[in-house]
Amino acid sequence: MTENLWPVAQQTVAATLSWWIARHVIHHHQPVFAPITTLVALNTARGGRGTNAVRFVAGVVAGVLVAEAAVALLGPGYPTIALAVFLAILAALVVGGERVTMAQAAVSAVIAVGTGIQAGSNRVVDALLGAGVALVFSQLLFPAHPLALLRRAESGTLADLAEALALTVRAVDGGDAGQREWTWEHLRAAYARLAELGEARADAGTAARRSPVWWGRREPVERESRYAAGLDLLGASCLTLTRTVLALDPGRRADFTPAVAELSRTLRSLAAAPGDHAVRQRAAERALGAAALAPALADGEAAETAAAATGVTMVVLDVLAFVGVPADEAREAVRARTTRVRVGAPPTLRWTSAPRLGGGSRRGA
Numbered sequence: 468m469t470e471n472l473w474p475v476a477q478q479t480v481a482a483t484l485s486w487w488i489a490r491h492v493i494h495h496h497q498p499v500f501a502p503i504t505t506l507v508a509l510n511t512a513r514g515g516r517g518t519n520a521v522r523f524v525a526g527v528v529a530g531v532l533v534a535e536a537a538v539a540l541l542g543p544g545y546p547t548i549a550l551a552v553f554l555a556i557l558a559a560l561v562v563g564g565e566r567v568t569m570a571q572a573a574v575s576a577v578i579a580v581g582t583g584i585q586a587g588s589n590r591v592v593d594a595l596l597g598a599g600v601a602l603v604f605s606q607l608l609f610p611a612h613p614l615a616l617l618r619r620a621e622s623g624t625l626a627d628l629a630e631a632l633a634l635t636v637r638a639v640d641g642g643d644a645g646q647r648e649w650t651w652e653h654l655r656a657a658y659a660r661l662a663e664l665g666e667a668r669a670d671a672g673t674a675a676r677r678s679p680v681w682w683g684r685r686e687p688v689e690r691e692s693r694y695a696a697g698l699d700l701l702g703a704s705c706l707t708l709t710r711t712v713l714a715l716d717p718g719r720r721a722d723f724t725p726a727v728a729e730l731s732r733t734l735r736s737l738a739a740a741p742g743d744h745a746v747r748q749r750a751a752e753r754a755l756g757a758a759a760l761a762p763a764l765a766d767g768e769a770a771e772t773a774a775a776a777t778g779v780t781m782v783v784l785d786v787l788a789f790v791g792v793p794a795d796e797a798r799e800a801v802r803a804r805t806t807r808v809r810v811g812a813p814p815t816l817r818w819t820s821a822p823r824l825g826g827g828s829r830r831g832a
Contacts, residue, residue, distance in 0.1 A: 504597025514670025516605035526568035527594040530575025551576040610678035613671035620667035625738035627657035632731035687814035701785035708778035729757035747790035
């Protein structure tokens, strides 16, 4: 609840400012659509607000232009509205096909045909004004922090994967089929988190490219985004580990419980502060310790047991890749069963356009 108050406050101030400018600077008699545009543009996830504003304006302009052409061709009437809406939505599909663009194109076409071309032109002015205010708020005054977007998504993904492994341990200990089903459900939830992480990576890249605050400082964002992409592999490895461990004979499953439990604790600690160097270093050491807890394979070991051991190794290597350990060094550490490994400093990105509030990072839009 508390974390949502800041975006709400931004939207409130921005919408009020749009209304004031439309009413007193442009002398618009009905400045309704300017604040509406601002609200719609800012009412999306951090990192996507600027893009949302551009999509909104594109839809409005497309709708009004198509409506003007339809009225000029057919004159006012029901067929004109039908044609204008149809062509406006098609035009929105051509310029990107996002839902907000399609909706605004259709609405603007209806307004332009139903209430007159002048109303449509006024709506374009309102949209440009409202989007301009939204862009000032989202790109200049309160831009999203690209690394904060990534770290928030990383934290949620790691926490879900940690819980899935913890449930795997409980399923092994309890031997309950319902517990196993719960584990699979949680793994599916973790995969949904991975989809959100992909969106966060895209939003972070957009914020780094488009906000003047971050121009020329994209390298840390791109590096962390590559680390975050590795969580897709970590998710697949956790699924493999769960499947292979639960497929073992009851007497052999318990041999893997210490390693799986330690990996769960490792991911949970990493989720608490994925951007902290000390936390990453400790996570690397704990992951390697978990690898050492896995039972050694004897000659002629069953294929199922070998698969479970490989699952442990895969999770460990993916954790090491996420925290920044070079692949060759990670493989050698696992082979040698050592916890001695060096983790590089994680990417950092500091505010420079405004003082940092209370010694912390400024809240992103």
